[in-house]
Amino acid sequence: MRTRLVPVAAYLVSNLVTWLAAALAGRDYLNPLERAKWDSQHYLSIARTGYESFRCIDRYPTWPDFWCGNTAWFPGYPMSIRAVSWLGIPGELAGVLVSEVFFLGAMLLLWRLFDNKISTTSIGAMALAAVFPGSVYFHVVFGVSMCLYGLLLVLVGIREQRWWVAGLGGFVALSTHIVGVIAVGAIAASVLFGWRKFTWPGRLWRVAAATAGAASALLVSLWTIYHDTGSWTIYFQHQNESFHNLGWHDPLEQLVRFYKIQFRHSPEVADHWLTAHSLTAHQPQLVLNVVLCLIILGCAGWLAYKRELQPWQGAAVLMVIGAMVMPLTSGAWSAWYRHDALMLVGVTVLRLPKPVWVLLVGISALQTLFLTGMWFGGTLI
Numbered sequence: 001m002r003t004r005l006v007p008v009a010a011y012l013v014s015n016l017v018t019w020l021a022a023a024l025a026g027r028d029y030l031n032p033l034e035r036a037k038w039d040s041q042h043y044l045s046i047a048r049t050g051y052e053s054f055r056c057i058d059r060y061p062t063w064p065d066f067w068c069g070n071t072a073w074f075p076g077y078p079m080s081i082r083a084v085s086w087l088g089i090p091g092e093l094a095g096v097l098v099s100e101v102f103f104l105g106a107m108l109l110l111w112r113l114f115d116n117k118i119s120t121t122s123i124g125a126m127a128l129a130a131v132f133p134g135s136v137y138f139h140v141v142f143g144v145s146m147c148l149y150g151l152l153l154v155l156v157g158i159r160e161q162r163w164w165v166a167g168l169g170g171f172v173a174l175s176t177h178i179v180g181v182i183a184v185g186a187i188a189a190s191v192l193f194g195w196r197k198f199t200w201p202g203r204l205w206r207v208a209a210a211t212a213g214a215a216s217a218l219l220v221s222l223w224t225i226y227h228d229t230g231s232w233t234i235y236f237q238h239q240n241e242s243f244h245n246l247g248w249h250d251p252l253e254q255l256v257r258f259y260k261i262q263f264r265h266s267p268e269v270a271d272h273w274l275t276a277h278s279l280t281a282h283q284p285q286l287v288l289n290v291v292l293c294l295i296i297l298g299c300a301g302w303l304a305y306k307r308e309l310q311p312w313q314g315a316a317v318l319m320v321i322g323a324m325v326m327p328l329t330s331g332a333w334s335a336w337y338r339h340d341a342l343m344l345v346g347v348t349v350l351r352l353p354k355p356v357w358v359l360l361v362g363i364s365a366l367q368t369l370f371l372t373g374m375w376f377g378g379t380l381i
Contacts, residue, residue: 003116006126007107014103014130017365018139021372024274032092032141038381040141042070044091046078051228053238071231072238075224076175076217077143095141103138103145106344109152113159113312113348124357125347131365133288134341136372143176144338150176151319151345154183154214158194159312163206166190170214175221179339182322184214186315194311244331251328258328258336259286265379274370275377281370282337282380288367289340293324295360296346303349313349320346334381337371 022029029035036044045052053069060068077098084094110129114122137144150173157166166187173180191207198206226232240246263282269275300317303309320343327336352360374380 003118004111006116006118006123007111008104010111010126010130011104011107013127014107014135015100015139017131017368018136018372021136021274021369022376024272024369025373025376026272026275027376032090032096034376035096035140036092037140037375037378039073040092040095042073043078043081043141043143044095045070046073046075047081047085047091047094051075051225053229053231053234066241067234067238068242069229069238071225071229071234072242074143074175074177074221074235076172076221077146077177079224080146081141092141096139099139099141099143099145102149106138106145106149106152109149109156110344110348113152113155120354120357121351124352124354124361125350127357127361128347128350128364129344131361131368132341132344132347133285133292133364133367134337134371135344135368136375137338137341140375142338144341147173147176147180148342148344150174150180151183151342154187154319155312155316155345155348157210158187158190158315159310161195161197161206163195163210164213167210167213170210171217174214174217179323179326179342180217182319182326182342184211185322186318187211187214189318190311190315193314196311243334246330249329249331251325254328254331254333255286255290257331258333259283261333263374263379263381265377269377269379272373272377274373275379278370278373278377279379281367281374284367285337285340285371288363289324289337289343292346292360292364293320293343295352296320296343296349299351300346300349303351309349316345316348319343337380 019029027034051071053067053071055065056063056068057065080098081091081094084097085091107129111126150169153169153172154166157169170183170187173183187207188211191203195203195206222232222235225235236246265279300309323339323342327339332339
């Protein structure tokens with residue numbers, strides 16, 4: 001029974017750290033309105049009234065002539081908010097509840113991947129997951145925790161060789177955000193190293209079915225947007241015109257760009273120490289994310305060398321690479337720290353000495369405190 005409390009404890013610690021950062025930023029963490037900023041409003045508008053698109057200049061004469069509206073966001077998360085709102089719960093609170101439920105579910109799935117057993121590795125991984133860089137987005141009105149849940153469900157499906165579980169996980173991840181395509185790629189690639197209890201014909205049809213099921217989330221998402229706007233392509237037009245997130249971008253150039261970019265902030269951030277000192281918290285965040293990615297890849301390489309890397313762990317490594325590379329190649333300057341938070345799936349391959357675990361968790365907790373302060377201060381998108 002006590003081992004089952006580990007993921008719950010990790011979930012509570014994560015909330016505690018986020019609450020502490022919010023308090024130091026002068027915000028009320030228990031007020032759902034404080035957890036709904038920036039893109040949260042798009043998710044909430046989709047949940048309330050569906051999709052809309054319009055030329056910005058038509059409503060805002062001083063704005064440039066490009067696409068406005070909420071068609072640059074996928075429907076999985078806002079539709080979940082709408083479902084909860086049917087119970088009479090206000091939208092912001094519904095969004096917080098959806099995010100929290102999926103994050104708690106993600107912690108339970110992560111613990112399941114460690115066989116619900118206490119060890120240095122499993123406790124270190126759960127502690128790191130609780131304060132993983134970017135974890136603030138697991139607790140606010142954003143779809144990141146739902147996407148994380150889907151990715152971990154894919155790993156459970158591959159590990160237990162249940163194709164429908166993997167397909168469902170991929171569908172959940174991709175219906176939430178385009179970055180969820182990393183789940184589809186991991187499932188498809190797993191035919192090369194997973195599903196070993198089946199012969200090749202059985203392996204092929206299971207992976208094909210799981211991949212198709214996961215990929216169908218893209219069609220469902222585009223159809224949902226089409227249903228409200230009459231356009232099958234408006235998502236891509238919106239992303240391209242308004243955010244320039246389509247096409248190939250040089251990853252190294254984007255890495256430098258992400259580090260140097262300065263986010264706008266209001267004068268009120270100076271009223272609190274944490275927000276005043278977290279205006280550039282995204283810079284050490286980027287460095288830490290790169291270091292974590294390299295550590296995960298290094299541990300995976302060591303396990304592969306010793307022939308101890310499990311097929312589902314191989315899929316996790318592919319997801320880590322995808323989460324790190326996608327924003328760099330798409331130029332997602334205002335979202336990379338959210339995508340990188342999905343690298344949390346990679347804690348499943350970490351094999352570190354106790355002192356390294358302690359150091360890594362400590363550094364991550366401190367960085368999480370500042371990045372969370374940056375978000376609650378209204379500086380981070």
